[in-house]
Amino acid sequence: MKACLQRVSRAKVSVEGEICGQIDRGLLVLLGVVQADEEADARKLAQKIISLRVFDDPQGKMNLSVGEVGGSVLVVSQFTLAGDCRKGRRPSFDAAARPELAEQLYNLFVQTVAEQGIPVATGRFRAHMMVELVNDGPVTFVVESC
Secondary structure: OOEEEEEEEEEEEEOOOOEEEOOOEEEEEEEEEOOOOOHHHHHHHHHHHHHHOEOOOOOOOOEOOOOOOOEEEEEEOHHHHHHHHOOOOOOEOOOOOHHHHHHHHHHHHHOOOHHHOEEEOOOOOOOHHHHHEEEEEEEEEEEEOO
């Protein structure tokens, strides 16, 4: 499981012109699921992301987690994170999980974040989404479950 996470001052995701998920200060998580991923990967990655100290403390050091700053998390499914661009000019998505598994683990990731008391918004799985964000910093990380 792979996530591209961005610290944002605000972010939203829309499907067909309708906003389906929106947050103010927090983390935008683009989440990709690969074939080898299991429930433990979803739980582990969710815990890792919400505990990462990527928000500034009063001294300007990255010392606080999303929960410690009262932030939210916007989770957007992003199967293209499983793309392999090492050969040729067209990415291969052979490693991406089948939609049924990917959706199950995506939902478990969202549930795990919510169970920790972090407000969570989501995109719409398997939809063509428009994502808008204001990256704060900019601060962007790629985090993997293994």
